[in-house]
Amino acid sequence: MSSSREPALRWLLNDEFSDELEDMDPMWRPLGACIEVDGLFADLPDPPLERFTLIGCEPAGRLREALIRQPLLGDVFVEPVRAGHVGDYTWLWDVTVVAIDGDRVELTGRVQQDRHLQPDTETPEADEFRLTSGDDTLLARCRTVGGLFRERPELDRPPVTLLGFRPEPWFAALLSTWRPDGGEAGQPDTAQAGRLGVVPSDGGKPVRLAATIAARASDGRELSTLQPGVFAHVLAVRPSRRDPDLLDVELDDGVWEPIPAEARELWDRWMDRQPAELGTWVPLAPHMRHEWLRLALAGHRYGAHPDRAPETVYRLDGRHVTDMDAFFCAVGEAINGPGGYFGWNPPALEDCLRGTWGAATPFRLIWHDAEIARRHLGADDFAMLVGWFTEKQVEVVLR
Incomplete structure (x- = not known):
């Protein structure tokens, strides 16, 4: 029935x-x-600490130093190399050297939680494997990496x-x-x-x-x-x-x-009604502000309305800009009003500054209480934020 x-x-x-x-x-x-x-x-569960073995290892640079002095390597990228071609990398983090026996080096570390960054379940065909740091510095070459390429049902969605x-x-x-x-x-x-x-x-x-x-x-x-x-x-x-x-x-x-x-409640609220007041993101925990930005982007109607005219003045409320996500929440609302979107990472902001996202350059951005962001983000990151705008013909006025 x-x-x-x-x-x-x-x-x-x-x-x-x-x-x-x-x-x-x-x-x-x-x-x-x-x-x-x-x-x-x-x-998702946090990836557990695992043990990996570099077999047929030739340490270089920081890895050679780690064997002697500082065992913590941090982020490490493992890349298969075949006929001179470097394949897709596997990103490990929290990597530490724990032992060495001839050409075998024992490491502990964690795989990434994101599925597209996890290791393959089978060892890729390769002549060798390259280990590099985040700045592409060579750490080691080895014949294979034991314990890395396998199924991890504990991380299944x-x-x-x-x-x-x-x-x-x-x-x-x-x-x-x-x-x-x-x-x-x-x-x-x-x-x-x-x-x-x-x-x-x-x-x-x-x-x-x-x-x-x-x-x-x-x-x-x-x-x-x-x-x-x-x-x-x-x-x-x-x-x-x-x-x-x-x-x-x-x-x-x-x-x-x-x-x-934790974001389910936020989605339910946006599905019922998009924010009608400024600053609804402020009470959110810092990690949830990224989810707020996801919804701001999802709710934005790209190109639905013409950009406001060049030379428009926008006002950014900087009282709660204590991290990057907070900055993007605040600038989105400064440009496009409650629940507004104007980027959620640097490449997205650059895209928005090209037009059709609500504001046409050149324009003026008056940043109130800017010192709060400078104090929390640090002088270098704060200068970088301002630079993103000035490079695109935006006059940033710090108040």
Whole structure:
């Protein structure tokens, strides 16, 4: 029996990865919408301290010195080299030299939490491996690195379940070809599936879902999560507990980069209503201000309105600019008002200063209480911030 009230399908999944999109304009298509993306908001475990062995090692520079005096190396990049070509690096941090035995050097360190920076699960084909520091200084060459290239299930993302999912017709047709391994368990109810267009076929094959994820705000705006999305196979399809006319679709993998669980409340607020007052970011913990900036960018309508005229005067409230994220929150609101966006890192700010993001150069930026930022960020970083503007014909007035 259908529910009398239309469910709020607040999460949108868009296909931007299928091969057939190459011949489509625009090069994306809706995949479906759901009430909830279980697994989108999650806190990942901190990578544990691990032990690695450089085999056939030839220490150089800082690593040779570390064997004698200072064992702490910090950030280290491991790169495979084959036929003179340097492959993709693996970024280790908190690296320390703990032992040496002939041409074997023992290290401890941690892999990165971000999935795209983690080591491959199998050792890459290489003639040798190069270890470098952050400034590309050579630390060592070795034949291989024991203990580095392996699976790390402890760092897996929680698998996603699309709760209360309504597929688009093309994806409903694809779901109709799905069969669980080994029989009928998990197959959608035939009558209910038929209402959604998911009519099981006689064959059956794996169904892969690859989609970006966006939220649908109460006013209809889309708020992109600004992350690659989810790439996974369907494990189970069943009638949804949220609404009998929808599906719950269980996947075998998580989103590429989950959003911190603490940010869920912030997303709910922005989905209900974008900030109407200045400074709603101020009470947030420093690490959550980056999530506020993610939403400010997601909510910005690029090119929707013409830039304000050159020579406009903007006022930056600097009372709470105590770190870089706070600066970007404050300058976004100085230019574009409550919840406004004008960059969330240096390259993004440079892009905004080229135009179509709310302000046309040249303009004047009056920075009130600028001394607070100078004190917290340090003279060098503060001068760098001011320089970003002056290089783009912005007059910065410090008050």
